[in-house]
Amino acid sequence: MSDELKDAEAWVCAHCNVALVAKTVRLNYLNKDFEHELMCCPQCGQVFIDESLALGKMFEVERSLEDK
Numbered sequence: 001m002s003d004e005l006k007d008a009e010a011w012v013c014a015h016c017n018v019a020l021v022a023k024t025v026r027l028n029y030l031n032k033d034f035e036h037e038l039m040c041c042p043q044c045g046q047v048f049i050d051e052s053l054a055l056g057k058m059f060e061v062e063r064s065l066e067d068k
Helices: 051-055 057-067
Strands: 021-029 032-040
Touching (some): 032 057
8 A cells, every 4th residue: 555545534525524445446548447556535425636646657558558
C-alpha cells in the first residue's frame, strides 16, 4: 500500500465530511480498463486521485495508449 493510502485518514470527503478509505477501483481510459487502489469516500463513492498518480502513472498509460 502506498504512503498516500496509509495516510487516507488524513483526507476527508468535502461533500460527506467523512474520512476516505483505501479501496481498489476500476478505471477506464480510451476503452481500456485497469484497477488501482485509491482513496474513496465510503458514503458517496467519490474517488480521490492524487497529483502524483494523475501526472505520473496515468500520464504514462495515456501516452502508451495514444501511441498504439
